[in-house]
Amino acid sequence: MANTETALKEALASIEGATGAALVDYTSGMALGTIGGSKTFDLNVAAAGNTDVIRAKIRTMEHLGLKAEIEDILITLTDQYHLIRLLTGRGGNGLFLYLVLDAKRANLAMARHQLKRIEESLEV
Amino acid sequence: MADEPALLEELHRLRARVPQLTGALAASVDGLVLAHDTPGVEPEGLAALTAAALGVAIRTTDATGRGELRELLLRGHLGYVATYAAGAHAVLTLLAQDRVNVGRLHLEGRRAGARIGELVDAAALAPARPAVRPAPRTRTARTAASPAAGPTTTTTPRGTTPRTTTES
Incomplete structure (x- = not known):
């Protein structure tokens, strides 16, 4: 089990290839x-903006009548990948990494x- | 005292950028309305309450060595009331629904507060003076005159007093 700081580290x-990470409510x-x-x-700007991304996706899924949960979201830029992973269980509800x-440096798979593994061991 | 159309434009822009905002008000630190876009809420009352809340908040941050007051966030059952420092003479108070993205509220509120502060300070001070920070002497005078004075009024000994006590 890792706390927020160790998980982000x-x-x-x-x-x-990781250049930044955040745990966001x-x-x-x-x-x-x-x-x-x-x-x-x-x-902090990214945290606020990507909150809107997640909220929009959750709303869309409700409108579509989808019952499944979001596991992760990948955003591909020309020079960056942004990975969003929603926390599950252990009081992590409503949070995402x-x-x-x-x-250029990252191996997406x-x-x-690894992010999944870090998420699983994270205790908030 | 300030350019009201410019302030109103700033408030409208803010409400367009954060759709969960239900109201925005620019007020002077002593509780007078400068510009408002607060449907359903009486702006004079809100400005007066903001000034009263500021008085307590400024004393609290000051008494606990937190420096100048930057913002004040209240949350009720149905939403938020956020007040941001806007230069030396004004504050920006925003009303938001409970489902607002508080991170975004802060980002937009701080930016708008800084811009409103520039507008108001520029109008209030001599044109040659930089808009952001008036001379400390003026502030001391204001503090003495009004206990509920603005977010930057209590900062005359800024930095020096807390720093020396922690270091010694």
């Missing part, structure tokens, strides 16, 4: 923890697998 350290849009990022890449990857 592990994400940044062990996932190849999408009921409020605020980040519980952030790591990495830069002056030009504010993870957000991971920024450098597309491996990153997704």
Whole structure:
């Protein structure tokens, strides 16, 4: 079991190509923890913006009558991948992990697998 | 005192950017309405209550060594009331539904507060003076005159007092 800080550190350290990560509460849009990022890449802005992404997707699924849960969301930019993974269980409801990857260095399949593992061991 | 159409435009822009906002009000720190877009809520009353809440909030941040007051967030059963510092003379109060994205509310509220502060300070001060921060002497005078004065009024000893106590 890892706490927020260790989980974020592990994400940044062990996932190849990771440049930033955040744990975000999408009921409020605020980040519980952030790591990495830069002056030009504010993870708190990303937290608020991606909260809207998740809320829109959840609403769309309700409209479509889909009963399934979102596991993760992948956003592909020309030079980055953004991975969003929703937390399940253990009081993690309403939270998501957000991971920024450098597309040149990252292995997407491996990153997704590792993020899943980090999410499973995360205790909030 | 400030350019009201410009303030109103800022409030309208804010409400367009955050659809869960139900009202926005720019008020002076002593409780006068500068511009408002608050359907269903009486702006004069809200401005007066904001000033009263600010008075307590500023004293609290000051007494606990948290520095200048930047924002004040209230949450009721049905939504939020957020007040952001807007320069030396004004504040921005936003009303939002409970389902608002608070992260976004803060981002937009802080930005709009800074812009409104520039507009109001520019109108209130001599044109040559930079808009962001008036001289400390003015603030001391304001504090003495009005206990419920603005978000930057209590900052005359800013930095020095808390810092020396923690270091020694």
